[in-house]
Amino acid sequence: xxxxxxxxxxIAAVLGxxxxxxxxxxxxxxxxxxxxxxxxxxxxxxxQCSYPGCKPYATAIAAGxxxxxxxxxxxxxxxxxxxxxxxxxxxxxxxxxxxxAKSLAVIDESTCIGCTLCIQACPVDAIAGAAxxxxxxIASECTGCELCVAPCPVDCISMQxxxxxxxxxxxxxxxxxxxxxx
Amino acid sequence: xxxxxDNMRKLxxxxxxxxxxxxxxxxTRATIARAPLPAxxxxxxxxxAGETAKPVARVGERVLKGQLIGMPDGxxxxxxxxxxxxxxxxxxxxxxxxxxxxxxxxxxxxPDGEEEWVPRKAIDYRDHSPAGLQHLLRMAGVVGLxxxxxxxxxxxxxxxxxxxxxxxNGAECEPYITCDDMLMRERAxxxxxxAEMLRFMLDAEEVLIGIEDNKPEAIASMRAAVAAGxxxxxxxxxxxxxxxxxxxxxxxxxxxxxEVAAGVRSTDKGVQCFNVxxxxxxxxxxxxxxxxxxxxxxxxxxxxxPRNYEVLIGTPIAELVALGGALPDTDSYxxxxxxxxxxxPSVQVPLVKATxxxxxxxKKIFPPPPPVMPCIRCTRCADVCPADLQPQDLFWFAQxxxxxxxxxxxxxxxxxxxxxxxxxxxxxxxxxxxxxAKSEIHARExxxxxxxxxxxxxxxxxxxxxxxxxxxxxxxxxxEKAAQxxxxxxxxxxxxxxxxxQAELETSRAHIRELAQSAVEHADExxxx
Numbered sequence: 229x230x231x232x233x234x235x236x237x238x239i240a241a242v243l244g245x246x247x248x249x250x251x252x253x254x255x256x257x258x259x260x261x262x263x264x265x266x267x268x269x270x271x272x273x274x275x276q277c278s279y280p281g282c283k284p285y286a287t288a289i290a291a292g293x294x295x296x297x298x299x300x301x302x303x304x305x306x307x308x309x310x311x312x313x314x315x316x317x318x319x320x321x322x323x324x325x326x327x328x329a330k331s332l333a334v335i336d337e338s339t340c341i342g343c344t345l346c347i348q349a350c351p352v353d354a355i356a357g358a359a360x361x362x363x364x365x366i367a368s369e370c371t372g373c374e375l376c377v378a379p380c381p382v383d384c385i386s387m388q389x390x391x392x393x394x395x396x397x398x399x400x401x402x403x404x405x406x407x408x409x410x
Numbered sequence: 411x412x413x414x415x416d417n418m419r420k421l422x423x424x425x426x427x428x429x430x431x432x433x434x435x436x437x438t439r440a441t442i443a444r445a446p447l448p449a450x451x452x453x454x455x456x457x458x459a460g461e462t463a464k465p466v467a468r469v470g471e472r473v474l475k476g477q478l479i480g481m482p483d484g485x486x487x488x489x490x491x492x493x494x495x496x497x498x499x500x501x502x503x504x505x506x507x508x509x510x511x512x513x514x515x516x517x518x519x520x521p522d523g524e525e526e527w528v529p530r531k532a533i534d535y536r537d538h539s540p541a542g543l544q545h546l547l548r549m550a551g552v553v554g555l556x557x558x559x560x561x562x563x564x565x566x567x568x569x570x571x572x573x574x575x576x577x578x579n580g581a582e583c584e585p586y587i588t589c590d591d592m593l594m595r596e597r598a599x600x601x602x603x604x605a606e607m608l609r610f611m612l613d614a615e616e617v618l619i620g621i622e623d624n625k626p627e628a629i630a631s632m633r634a635a636v637a638a639g640x641x642x643x644x645x646x647x648x649x650x651x652x653x654x655x656x657x658x659x660x661x662x663x664x665x666x667x668x669e670v671a672a673g674v675r676s677t678d679k680g681v682q683c684f685n686v687x688x689x690x691x692x693x694x695x696x697x698x699x700x701x702x703x704x705x706x707x708x709x710x711x712x713x714x715x716p717r718n719y720e721v722l723i724g725t726p727i728a729e730l731v732a733l734g735g736a737l738p739d740t741d742s743y744x745x746x747x748x749x750x751x752x753x754x755p756s757v758q759v760p761l762v763k764a765t766x767x768x769x770x771x772x773k774k775i776f777p778p779p780p781p782v783m784p785c786i787r788c789t790r791c792a793d794v795c796p797a798d799l800q801p802q803d804l805f806w807f808a809q810x811x812x813x814x815x816x817x818x819x820x821x822x823x824x825x826x827x828x829x830x831x832x833x834x835x836x837x838x839x840x841x842x843x844x845x846x847a848k849s850e851i852h853a854r855e856x857x858x859x860x861x862x863x864x865x866x867x868x869x870x871x872x873x874x875x876x877x878x879x880x881x882x883x884x885x886x887x888x889x890e891k892a893a894q895x896x897x898x899x900x901x902x903x904x905x906x907x908x909x910x911x912q913a914e915l916e917t918s919r920a921h922i923r924e925l926a927q928s929a930v931e932h933a934d935e936x937x938x939x
Contacts, residue, residue: 266865270857271860271861271862271864271865271868273864273868281868282865351868352864352871353867369863371860371864394508394512397508397510397512397849398846398849399509399848399849401846402842402846404782405781406782406783
């Protein structure tokens with residue numbers, strides 16, 4: 229009786245120690261699901277999902293507070309990826325969130341007064357300039373989030389759609405008529 | 411007419427392959443002719459794999475033949491030159507030979523007919539370092555002339571692997587195309603000397619020149635050139651005629667037995683491969699100081715006089731078609747061969763470095779494909795696939811947009827040779843599916859990279875804002891602390907005189923405040939009135 233008790237408590241103590249050690253050794257910072265969701269999101273940081281950036285939206289999705297169809301820049305492809313990741317049904321965009329063609333912010337440099345408001349609004353530091361100096365968008369860094377458009381006091385920022393060029397041209401899905409064998 | 415296997419070397423086989431009608435004899439009856447100088451040249455600044463060259467000529471400037479008009483921009487890029495002397499009249503977006511039918515940056519050159527050269531400097535390659543020669547090739551705009559137009563200098567970097575074997579690709583396996591065949595027949599000595607230069611740069615031991623056995627004249631001519639030049643450890647090898655035996659990996663397999671696996675480069679195995687026309691261009695660049703200004707192009711198909719022409723880069727395809735004499739029932743023009751080529755968006759587009767062949771197409775030569783039927787999974791495509799893939803599976807994944815699985819089945823090993831589509835009994839345009847899937851995957855990877863970059867920038871910004879806030883708070887706290895310390899320090903030892911001074915100061919401060927207040931009120935009254 230006593231030996232059985234001792235053996236069991238010894239096993240419990242050893243396993244407990246192992247678990248305790250593992251909990252410290254393999255501790256994960258933050259919620260890994262949030263990072264996985266964040267990885268799928270397009271990182272425009274545009275706030276169209278009503279959250280202040282991609283990470284907060286990912287956190288809300290992980291907590292079950294937000295729908296997966298709130299991210300227009302991610303497109304339907306993004307919803308599909310989220311659905312797959314989370315094991316939920318695909319959900320089409322609502323009427324208030326419609327994907328737009330990918331575009332870039334362009335500053336009309338002759339109108340810009342150098343107020344730095346757009347620089348402060350840009351979530352990815354893609355606008356270069358200084359107070360009372362002309363600003364310009366670093367095209368390669370611009371995510372097309374449109375956050376700089378509203379703060380501009382002289383309305384000199386416009387969104388220009390990135391059209392199809394040789395550099396971003398893609399082969400199309402083959403389309404042809406099919407006939408059934410009779 | 412195939413020649414017997416009179417090689418001294420054991421040859422190997424690659425998987426699959428097909429035997430389409432070769433249709434090469436039509437264009438090999440006449441020698442290479444020089445195409446006349448056109449009235450206008452349109453020279454695209456993006457003729458190579460990689461970044462577009464930066465225009466360095468001005469509109470209105472007179473340029474000389476061989477003058478640099480496009481500077482290589484970025485690591486993967488190549489130079490572009492004026493093909494003849496004349497005036498640059500425009501640098502703008504023009505329609506080019508691309509399956510998209512989209513325009514790209516081009517320089518328009520009106521020739522003055524004088525063919526006045528820039529000073530050319532011939533060099534002895536043995537006096538230069540491989541790195542110096544590499545730079546010369548980059549500035550001479552030398553790119554692979556087999557079709558991919560990859561900058562040749564990049565294939566000559568030595569920093570990674572020891573190259574033992576240089577393979578020269580003269581297989582020219584695709585039907586109709588004969589430009590390499592004619593070049594080897596007529597200019598073998600220069601090709602062989604170019605091969606010697608490439609061997610020097612690669613520090614390779616042996617050179618294997620692979621030519622399909624349906625080109626006996628080219629084989630004989632190249633063998634004679636190797637013998638006459640006294641080139642050691644250089645061998646011309648007749649390889650069996652099987653499409654796509656001219657694929658780099660396929661030719662390397664046949665000649666050396668080395669199978670270049672998925673995700674591995676032939677250079678990892680000590681083998682580097684160049685097209686024969688590229689070797690010829692390398693010779694022109696070093697021994698004559700001439701950049702790549704022209705190339706041999708086959709005009710064939712539905713034309714009266716199929717032939718090979720030496721054509722200046724930038725010549726409108728229409729000029730070449732006129733030389734061939736296109737028959738009236740011609741309905742489109744294909745750049746490249748019937749297997750891997752694409753229909754040109756317009757016959758006015760300019761000829762580029764990658765243009766090896768123009769086929770005038772008619773319903774008689776290329777009847778419209780029969781109606782497509784469902785895939786019956788007969789796996790005939792898998793039997794002929796030279797990359798040993800499972801095309802029926804890749805088709806399935808591409809069709810259902812399961813790109814991850816397509817990639818897992820080595821979609822990117824597909825060389826788009828079209829052998830699968832050729833044998834498909836259901837006439838499914840398989841290669842179109844693979845191209846679609848590949849470009850979708852590329853686009854996604856590109857988007858992912860951009861997203862990752864944006865995430866990093868956003869995180870840095872957040873950190874910076876946080877840090878600035880913290881610094882501000884720290885500064886404020888420090889100032890407050892100092893003020894408090896000063897108050898505490900000053901509280902005790904005030905003498906009577908100091909107290910009187912303090913009180914006086916306070917009263918004058920109050921007076922100033924009062925004055926300021928009344929001034930503001932006054933101003934307010936002023937404005938309301």
